[in-house]
Amino acid sequence: MSKFWSPFVNELVPYIPGEQPKLAKLVKLNTNENPYGPSPKALAAMQGELNDNLRLYPDPNADRLKQTIADYHGVRPSQVFVGNGSDEVLAHAFHALFQHEGRPLLFPDVTYSFYPVYCGLYRVAFEAVPLDEQFQIRIEDYTKPNAGIIFPNPNAPTGCLLPLEAIERLLKANPDSVVLVDEAYVDFGGETAISLVNRYPNLLVAQTLSKSRSLAGLRVGFAVGHEDLIEALERVKNSFNSYPLDRVAQAGAIAAFEDEAYFQQTCQAVIASREKLVGELRGMGFEVLPSAANFIFARHPRHDAAELAAGLREEGVIVRHFKQARIAQFLRISIGTEEQNQALLDALRPRI
Numbered sequence: 001m002s003k004f005w006s007p008f009v010n011e012l013v014p015y016i017p018g019e020q021p022k023l024a025k026l027v028k029l030n031t032n033e034n035p036y037g038p039s040p041k042a043l044a045a046m047q048g049e050l051n052d053n054l055r056l057y058p059d060p061n062a063d064r065l066k067q068t069i070a071d072y073h074g075v076r077p078s079q080v081f082v083g084n085g086s087d088e089v090l091a092h093a094f095h096a097l098f099q100h101e102g103r104p105l106l107f108p109d110v111t112y113s114f115y116p117v118y119c120g121l122y123r124v125a126f127e128a129v130p131l132d133e134q135f136q137i138r139i140e141d142y143t144k145p146n147a148g149i150i151f152p153n154p155n156a157p158t159g160c161l162l163p164l165e166a167i168e169r170l171l172k173a174n175p176d177s178v179v180l181v182d183e184a185y186v187d188f189g190g191e192t193a194i195s196l197v198n199r200y201p202n203l204l205v206a207q208t209l210s211k212s213r214s215l216a217g218l219r220v221g222f223a224v225g226h227e228d229l230i231e232a233l234e235r236v237k238n239s240f241n242s243y244p245l246d247r248v249a250q251a252g253a254i255a256a257f258e259d260e261a262y263f264q265q266t267c268q269a270v271i272a273s274r275e276k277l278v279g280e281l282r283g284m285g286f287e288v289l290p291s292a293a294n295f296i297f298a299r300h301p302r303h304d305a306a307e308l309a310a311g312l313r314e315e316g317v318i319v320r321h322f323k324q325a326r327i328a329q330f331l332r333i334s335i336g337t338e339e340q341n342q343a344l345l346d347a348l349r350p351r352i
């Protein structure tokens, strides 16, 4: 605290990202990064941008990238918003779409912990809606008047997927507020709701290149929705930072979308490893929630999750543990390479 701070800074409760350890040798299964590198074509495109042109500002509207995403998803470029990671896209959405006096934003009680942080930053009142006993979102619980609804699909950190049919029911039940579907993990087994944006003007879908396209270090995310929603995001963005995506990021993101074969191959590898790991963990007595993401959420009936996480750490394997009461006995484990997953199992087995 300092007398120089704007008073509201005292009240902020910032997000705490998963650890990025400086030790290189760790088996890092704690922040849902992709274990396979980015597309070689994306890397080459980025190398190609490292030249004298860096003295020039990038395209403030990222028109080529928007066109690429629009073509990929079968929408118009005016229905696409891009930002510095989907976290920035989400932040602008909270600011531009969810500040409605007297009505709360609704999201699940167990979900991405950045949502309440943005509520604090932008003074958005919210209500956490409990997941059911199986940790599933129940659409029927999202009927009260609201300023908007947001959830990841698949949800984080549970990995559980909501079918498109349920999302459609939610959109129909809430025609007067925006439903933001955060699809950070959709490419690992879900079906995108982008196919619904032309029928539902209250639907905004956010995606990221950080997970399925293995570019977490580049910081590129985007949203797709009705032009009116995109215009709100552009107005906020252009009042904040004209150039959130640099030249290297725009070139790398475009090339990543153009390398469909590499994208499919690496997503399939992650999915296959996930199914194998789930089987092994269940064999060791873990209860593992059904996952459509590049991570799993698991608990053991006889072993404390915090102790397991600490034990794994001693063996150089890091996973994520959340202290929130309802999920304090779970571990969230990112899917690694076959070797990394084996290292996890080897470190766990003597402790079970």
Ligand SMILES: *Cc1c(COP(=O)(O)O)cnc(C)c1O
Pocket (backbone or CB within 6 Å): 084, 085, 086, 087, 088, 112, 152, 156, 182, 184, 207, 208, 209, 210, 216, 219, 220, 221
């Ligand atoms: C990883 C993640 C994001 C943020 O991704 P970035 O594009 O890297 O900012 C957003 N939502 C959820 C649920 C995530 O897990």
